[in-house]
Amino acid sequence: xxxxxxxxxxxxxxxxxxxxxxxxxxxxxxxxxxxxxxxxxxxxxxxxxxxxxxxxxxxxxxxxxxxxxxxxxxxxxxxxxxxxxxxxxxxxxxxxxxxxxxxxxxxxxxxxxxxxxxxxxxxxxxxxxxxxxxxxxxxxxxxxxxxxxxxxxxxxxxxxxxxxxxxxxxxxxxxxxxxxxxxxxxxxxxxxxxxxxxxxxxxxxxxxxxxxxxxxxxxxxxxxxxxxxxxxxxxxxxxxxxxxxxxxxxxxxxxxxxxxxxxxxxxxxxxxxxxxxxxxxxxxxxxxxxxxxxxxxxxxxxxxxxxxxxxxxxxxxxxxxxxxxxxxxxxxxxxxxxxxxxxxxxxxxxxxxxxxxxxxxxxxxxxxxxxxxxxxxxxxxxxxxxxxxxxxxxxxxxxxxxxxxxxxxxxxxxxxxxxxxxxxxxxxxxxxxxxxxxxxxxxxxxxxxxxxxxxxxxxxxxxxxxxxxxx
Amino acid sequence: xxxxxxxxxxxxxxxxxxxxxxxxxxxxxxxxxxxxxxxxxxxxxxxxxxxxxxxxxxxxxxxxxxxxxxxxxxxxxxxxxxxxxxxxxxxxxxxxxxxxxxxxxxx
Numbered sequence: 235x236x237x238x239x240x241x242x243x244x245x246x247x248x249x250x251x252x253x254x255x256x257x258x259x260x261x262x263x264x265x266x267x268x269x270x271x272x273x274x275x276x277x278x279x280x281x282x283x284x285x286x287x288x289x290x291x292x293x294x295x296x297x298x299x300x301x302x303x304x305x306x307x308x309x310x311x312x313x314x315x316x317x318x319x320x321x322x323x324x325x326x327x328x329x330x331x332x333x334x335x336x337x338x339x340x341x342x343x344x345x346x347x348x349x350x351x352x353x354x355x356x357x358x359x360x361x362x363x364x365x366x367x368x369x370x371x372x373x374x375x376x377x378x379x380x381x382x383x384x385x386x387x388x389x390x391x392x393x394x395x396x397x398x399x400x401x402x403x404x405x406x407x408x409x410x411x412x413x414x415x416x417x418x419x420x421x422x423x424x425x426x427x428x429x430x431x432x433x434x435x436x437x438x439x440x441x442x443x444x445x446x447x448x449x450x451x452x453x454x455x456x457x458x459x460x461x462x463x464x465x466x467x468x469x470x471x472x473x474x475x476x477x478x479x480x481x482x483x484x485x486x487x488x489x490x491x492x493x494x495x496x497x498x499x500x501x502x503x504x505x506x507x508x509x510x511x512x513x514x515x516x517x518x519x520x521x522x523x524x525x526x527x528x529x530x531x532x533x534x535x536x537x538x539x540x541x542x543x544x545x546x547x548x549x550x551x552x553x554x555x556x557x558x559x560x561x562x563x564x565x566x567x568x569x570x571x572x573x574x575x576x577x578x579x580x581x582x583x584x585x586x587x588x589x590x591x592x593x594x595x596x597x598x599x600x601x602x603x604x605x606x607x608x609x610x611x612x613x614x615x616x617x618x619x620x621x622x623x624x625x626x627x628x629x630x631x632x633x634x635x636x637x638x639x640x641x642x643x644x645x646x647x648x649x650x651x652x653x654x655x656x657x658x659x660x661x662x663x664x665x666x667x668x669x670x671x672x673x674x675x676x677x678x679x680x681x682x683x684x685x686x687x688x689x690x691x692x693x694x695x696x697x698x699x700x701x702x703x704x705x
Numbered sequence: 706x707x708x709x710x711x712x713x714x715x716x717x718x719x720x721x722x723x724x725x726x727x728x729x730x731x732x733x734x735x736x737x738x739x740x741x742x743x744x745x746x747x748x749x750x751x752x753x754x755x756x757x758x759x760x761x762x763x764x765x766x767x768x769x770x771x772x773x774x775x776x777x778x779x780x781x782x783x784x785x786x787x788x789x790x791x792x793x794x795x796x797x798x799x800x801x802x803x804x805x806x807x808x809x810x811x812x
Contacts, residue, residue, distance in 0.1 A: 250720075253746050253749075254723055254727060256742070256746075257724075257727050257728070257739075257742065257743065257746070258727050260735065260738065260739050260742050260792075261728075261729070261731055261732075261735065261739070262735075263732070263734065263735060266735060266738060266792045267789070267792040267793065269742070270738075270742050270745070270785065270788050270789055270792055271789070273742065273745065273746055273785075274745070274785045274789075277745075277746075277748065277749060277751075277781060277785070280749060280752050281751060281752065281755075284752045284755040284756065285755065288755055288756070288758075288759040291759060293759050293760065294758060294759040294761075295761075295762065297761065297762075297764075297767045298758045298759055298760075298761045298762075298767065298770060299758070300767070301758055301761060301767040301768070301770040301771035301774065302754065302755065302758035302770060302771075302774050304771055304774075304775075305754065305770070305771040305772070305773070305774025305775035305776075305777075305778060306751075306754075306774050306775075306778045307778075308775055308778070309774060309775040309776065309777065309778025309779040309782065310778045310779075310782040312779055312783075313778060313779040313780070313781070313782035313783030313784075313786070314782050314783065314786050316779075316783055316787075317782070317783040317784075317786035317787035317790065318786060318790070320787065322791075325737070325741070325787060325791065326737070328783070328787055329737075329740060329741045329744055329784075329787065331783075332744055332745075332748075332779060332780050332783045332784045332787075333744050333780075335775075335776040335777070335779045335780050336744070336747050336748060336750055336776070336777070336780035336784075338772075338776045339750045339751070339753070339754060339772075339773045339776035339777040339780060340747075340750050340753070342757075342769055342772050342773040342776065343750070343753045343754070343756075343757055343773060345769065346757045346760075346761075346766065346769045346770065346773065347757065349765075349766075349769075350757075350760060350766065360707065360710050452737075455740070456740050459740055459743060459744050459747075462744075462747050463743070463746075463747045466747045466749065466750045466753075467717055467720075469750060469753050470713070470753070471713055471717075473753055473756045473757070474709065474713070475752060475753065475756060476712075476713065476716055477749060477752060478749055478750065478752060478753055479713055479716050479717050479720065480716060480720045481720075481746050481747060481749040482720075482747060482749070482750075483716075483717050483718075483720035483721045483724060484720050484721075484723060484724040484727075484746065485724070485743045485744075485746050485747045486721065486724065487720070487721045487722070487723070487724025487725045487728070488724040488725075488727060488728040488743055489724075489740070489743050490724075490725075491724075491725060491728040492728060492731065492736060492739060492740055492743070495730070495731055495736065496736055496740075499733050499736070585733030585734075586733065590736070590737050590740075591733040591734075591736040591737060592732075592733050592734040592735055592736045592737040592738070593737050595734045595794075596737060596738075596791055596794055599794035600794060610734075
């Protein structure tokens with residue numbers, strides 16, 4: 235080891251320590267931001283060290299510099315601009331997009347190194363096995379994450395896409411992937427095999443993600459995130475770089491645990507989600523299939539405004555429909571109107587409200603809702619008996635009292651006890667069922683009134699009506 | 706088994722175990738930022754882009770190195786910036802001022 239190699243190894247070790255401690259700090263809201271910064275500092279150290287190493291090495295030529303700098307400048311420009319400009323409602327698809335390119339980069343490294351050393355006849359298993367794993371996992375997450383991005387942003391239909399023979403195609407893709415893997419390892423002199431492995435893994439990623447409903451996408455994105463971590467770790471084996479191995483394995487393992495916890499919070503199992511074909515994706519946006527309402531009382535914006543203006547304690551229950559309609563500005567405006575008039579306003583936030591666990595908190599914080607008004611499940615449930623009006627906006631399953639009973643799709647899921655408040659107003663597009671496909675008896679209770687509208691438009695009307703009564 | 710492979714394998718397995726251990730129960734509020742933060746960390750693949758760019762010696766390899774550098778740069782720069790923006794919202798208990806410039810930009 236030269237002196238520089240020794241320093242480099244120690245710097246990479248230090249940056250790996252930054253990632254581990256950074257992730258550790260991100261488990262608590264107080265230290266999370268600094269944790270992310272620490273992990274970023276580790277990243278900058280690693281990048282500076284590799285720059286010093288390749289300059290000192292002197293092997294890189296003009297073409298290499300051009301390719302590297304052009305790629306970095308374009309990539310950083312695109313990434314930073316996207317990340318700064320994205321509205322908070324669109325964060326899930328952006329994370330998925332960043333994950334896709336991470337997988338793509340890992341796969342590219344595998345292909346590059348394989349093609350680069352291929353002419354030499356003595357390719358060992360130690361080299362070819364990590365290459366194959368890197369390319370296959372990276373390719374799968376690349377195409378899979380792109381489909382997930384499309385589904386979350388609406389470019390690809392959110393509902394499960396299945397077609398006759400889908401299972402057969404899946405099986406063929408898996409077999410082709412395995413066959414290519416064996417060929418690459420067994421006959422490492424034909425570059426077509428690595429291309430076949432890449433192609434099959436891209437097709438497999440596509441087929442794996444298409445049949446999964448839009449509302450399950452967050453769990454899928456998290457799972458693919460863990461996959462990318464593994465692909466990066468195998469890329470580290472390929473180029474014999476330990477910081478890639480450590481960081482990749484860390485993300486692979488931590489991402490797996492996070493995926494399991496997300497699935498648990500949504501009351502689903504990962505296997506069940508991957509099997510796909512369940513649920514309708516963006517529930518409520520279809521508006522079709524409205525069963526004949528059973529004894530529900532409809533109300534108007536005017537009535538809701540009157541009710542709110544004369545209440546003492548109001549609880550807002552935001553859900554997926556609010557996130558989908560991007561109505562967070564309107565809800566904050568209504569809450570401010572009421573607060574200014576001396577009415578107590580709080581938000582009851584279910585752990586999985588919004589588009590992914592914790593997403594609703596981010597959305598509301600973005601429109602400057604005070605942190606202390608956001609009540610988590612347990613706290614909110616203690617407050618419902620003293621609540622005059624619960625305003626449910628685009629939420630369904632998380633308020634369904636049937637969860638307390640056994641024998642249905644949502645049994646045992648923790649819910650918000652909206653039905654215990656004195657009166658309930660539900661803003662919803664139609665009577666269609668929520669994601670779980672279960673009717674919600676809350677809607678037909680005596681103290682519940684339904685206001686059928688898009689969340690954004692409905693809230694605007696309610697704000698106008700409330701203003702009249704407060705003046 | 707070579708010494709090098711053994712070292713790499715040991716590092717891989719132990720890092721997996723660290724990953725499992727460091728990730729205990731995460732409050733639901735932090736699950737989305739945590740996913741985004743982990744996503745930024747695998748942007749370390751950018752180090753690999755430098756390594757292959759140094760070895761590239763014809764047009765096809767230049768193209769692959771370019772593609773890899775572009776992908777990895779998007780991952781690492783975007784990942785840290787968007788995570789920082791998200792977490793910036795949790796640290797301001799009384800968010801009354803605009804915090805649009807919360808992206809403490811690290812490439």
